[in-house]
Amino acid sequence: MLAFLLALSVSVFALRGSAAILEPLDVGWDRFFKLDWQVSQRHGRPVVNGYLVNSSPYRVTKIRLLVDALSPTGEVVGQQVSWVGGGDVGPFSRVYFEVPAPRDGSSTYRVRVFTFDRVELGRKR
Numbered sequence: 806m807l808a809f810l811l812a813l814s815v816s817v818f819a820l821r822g823s824a825a826i827l828e829p830l831d832v833g834w835d836r837f838f839k840l841d842w843q844v845s846q847r848h849g850r851p852v853v854n855g856y857l858v859n860s861s862p863y864r865v866t867k868i869r870l871l872v873d874a875l876s877p878t879g880e881v882v883g884q885q886v887s888w889v890g891g892g893d894v895g896p897f898s899r900v901y902f903e904v905p906a907p908r909d910g911s912s913t914y915r916v917r918v919f920t921f922d923r924v925e926l927g928r929k930r
Contacts, residue, residue, distance in 0.1 A: 826881050827871055827919070834918040837861040840870075842916050844906060851906035853916055857889055858899040864924040866893045870904055871919035874911035883907030886919050893924060 842855030853872050859865055867888075874883035887904035894900045906914055 827884050827886070829871060829917050830920045831918065834921070837863070837865070837921075838918050840916050840918070842902075844912075844914055847903070850908065851914075852903055853906050853914060854901070854903040855916075856899045856901055857894070857918070859894045859896060862896045864893050864895050865921045866924055868894065868900075868921040869919040870902065871917045872904060872906055873915040873917075874907040874909045875913040875915060876911070877913070882911060883909035 837860060839858040839860055840855065841858070842853050844851055844853055846852065853870075857868065857870070869886050869888055872885045872887065873881045876882045885905060885907045887902075889900060889902045889904075891900045891902075
């Protein structure tokens with residue numbers, strides 16, 4: 806159980822100095838997905854919640870979102886990678902998500918799809 810919880814835990818990266826900034830691993834993710842989201846609070850902590858829309862003809866699974874905290878000048882000052890729950894997302898459908906936002910005091914965020922797997926003929930890509 807502990808290993809499962811650790812696998813689902815999110816990674817927070819404090820971006821100070823020379824730390825590498827994460828970028829989506831699936832280039833062109835925005836051809837397949839649309840994100841409709843907002844920032845709210847849960848138990849006094851910022852969360853990003855909304856819908857991920859799969860606008861492709863493919864079933865997808867293992868979706869992770871990348872949430873960037875942005876400075877007033879648009880620089881990335883914090884990042885968080887989180888799993889989207891709910892299992893597979895069918896073609897032309899959507900799934901609700903709620904993920905923690907980086908805790909850096911930022912009020913401006915950006916949300917992108919970090920990774921996903923496409924399911925083809927019963928196999929995962």
